[in-house]
Amino acid sequence: MEEFHKVRRLPPYVFEQVNRLKASARSSGADIVDLGMGNPDLPTPQAIVDKLCDVVRDPRTHRYSASRGIPGLRRAQAAYYARRFGVKLNPETQVVATLGSKEGFANMAQAITAPGDVVMCPNPTYPIHAFGFIMSGGVIRSMQAEPDDGFIPALERAVRHSIPKPLALILNYPSNPTACVASLDFYKDVVAFARKNDIIILSDLAYAEIYFDGNPPPSVLQVPGAMDVAVEFTSMSKTFSMPGWRMGFAVGNERLVAALARVKSYLDYGAFTPIQVAAAAALNSDGAEIEEVRSVYHRRRDVLVEAFGRAGWHVPPPPATMFAWAPIPEPFRPLGSLEFSKLLVEKAEVAVAPGVGFGEHGDDYVRIALVENEHRIRQAARSIKRFLATAGETLDNVIPLAARR
Numbered sequence: 001m002e003e004f005h006k007v008r009r010l011p012p013y014v015f016e017q018v019n020r021l022k023a024s025a026r027s028s029g030a031d032i033v034d035l036g037m038g039n040p041d042l043p044t045p046q047a048i049v050d051k052l053c054d055v056v057r058d059p060r061t062h063r064y065s066a067s068r069g070i071p072g073l074r075r076a077q078a079a080y081y082a083r084r085f086g087v088k089l090n091p092e093t094q095v096v097a098t099l100g101s102k103e104g105f106a107n108m109a110q111a112i113t114a115p116g117d118v119v120m121c122p123n124p125t126y127p128i129h130a131f132g133f134i135m136s137g138g139v140i141r142s143m144q145a146e147p148d149d150g151f152i153p154a155l156e157r158a159v160r161h162s163i164p165k166p167l168a169l170i171l172n173y174p175s176n177p178t179a180c181v182a183s184l185d186f187y188k189d190v191v192a193f194a195r196k197n198d199i200i201i202l203s204d205l206a207y208a209e210i211y212f213d214g215n216p217p218p219s220v221l222q223v224p225g226a227m228d229v230a231v232e233f234t235s236m237s238k239t240f241s242m243p244g245w246r247m248g249f250a251v252g253n254e255r256l257v258a259a260l261a262r263v264k265s266y267l268d269y270g271a272f273t274p275i276q277v278a279a280a281a282a283l284n285s286d287g288a289e290i291e292e293v294r295s296v297y298h299r300r301r302d303v304l305v306e307a308f309g310r311a312g313w314h315v316p317p318p319p320a321t322m323f324a325w326a327p328i329p330e331p332f333r334p335l336g337s338l339e340f341s342k343l344l345v346e347k348a349e350v351a352v353a354p355g356v357g358f359g360e361h362g363d364d365y366v367r368i369a370l371v372e373n374e375h376r377i378r379q380a381a382r383s384i385k386r387f388l389a390t391a392g393e394t395l396d397n398v399i400p401l402a403a404r405r
């Protein structure tokens with residue numbers, strides 16, 4: 001039987017291949033250090049868990065909740081934007097709570113896309129950015145992921161050569177997987193371009209609070225006039241180590257927020273009320289929990305860069321996110337990121353995410369997630385050191401083959 005139209009457009013997850021190898025190595029007793037998936041390992045702060053437990057005892061919270069988010073939660077998100085970015089949001093019309101930012105993003109794509117609409121999307125990027133639109137019948141035009149001088153000329157080319165003219169542009173800074181960060185000046189240029197060409201901006205700011213070296217990333221909504229064209233997604237998953245709770249937000253342009261809220265009103269009844277109340281309490285707190293989460297990732301980042309560097313693998317320090325975007329060491333680069341990642345599981349007992357899983361332009365890289373403790377990151381570096389030191393002899397059949405690819 002032929003595969004369904006939509007399913008045919010969703011290739012098997014590349015990461016699954018590494019996961020399978022990892023599972024099979026573990027079942028034979030290997031101690032795999034898992035730096036593959038971006039799944040935070042830190043517990044949710046106790047005060048947030050306590051709040052959930054308190055609220056869940058009230059049976060009134062067991063009924064269907066509010067699809068757009070309870071008013072207190074939307075007010076808390078608006079207050080966060082005012083405090084953190086100096087951006088004023090109307091919680092009634094410019095904020096909608098989502099079941100994690102991934103759900104919000106995918107349903108926004110569903111809400112705004114007509115068949116064949118062109119959407120400009122970074123490559124490499126977090127898969128839902130492209131596949132949310134592909135599932136909605138859209139067409140992707142790949143864009144560079146780096147927010148550098150080449151970006152606006154690339155946008156101009158994309159608009160000139162796409163028929164129909166692109167509907168939307170996806171931005172994701174700090175980026176998963178590249179960890180690139182955008183400046184406010186960059187956003188100003190992009191917003192000016194989008195306003196002039198009537199293009200929607202969808203900004204994924206999931207890593208708003210996971211930044212290092214004292215440089216908080218800006219919001220696109222800080223640009224005057226951005227509210228006319230932009231909507232921005234944030235997430236509680238990384239900021240408060242709440243990935244399993246499924247809580248995120250879309251904020252910004254009223255028409256876009258209303259479109260998402262309308263679609264969601266048909267699909268869900270909102271997150272469980274105790275989760276929404278606990279999330280509101282987290283957003284209203286003094287930020288000490290956020291600081292703690294940030295400093296754990298900061299220390300892990302420093303250990304990773306230093307220990308991998310000593311092992312002979314020079315990984316540029318990411319300025320933000322919980323990921324390092326690491327160029328594959330030279331002799332292995334021709335293998336491609338999937339084969340190299342498999343080799344790392346089998347020969348070094350370390351799992352990473354192959355860059356190609358984020359798009360074809362990621363294939364010279366792997367993404368290393370800071371989701372194991374410092375001791376385990378050092379352990380990974382030691383076995384990678386052994387792997388790199390001996391690969392020339394033990395893999396003499398693999399490396400020359402790779403070079404001929």
Ligand SMILES: Cc1ncc(COP(=O)(O)O)c(C=O)c1O
Nearest residue numbers: 100101102126176206235237248
């Ligand atoms: C860039 C980016 N956006 C969105 C998400 C999804 O976050 P959530 O848990 O809020 O759905 C992730 C998760 O890894 C991400 O990296």
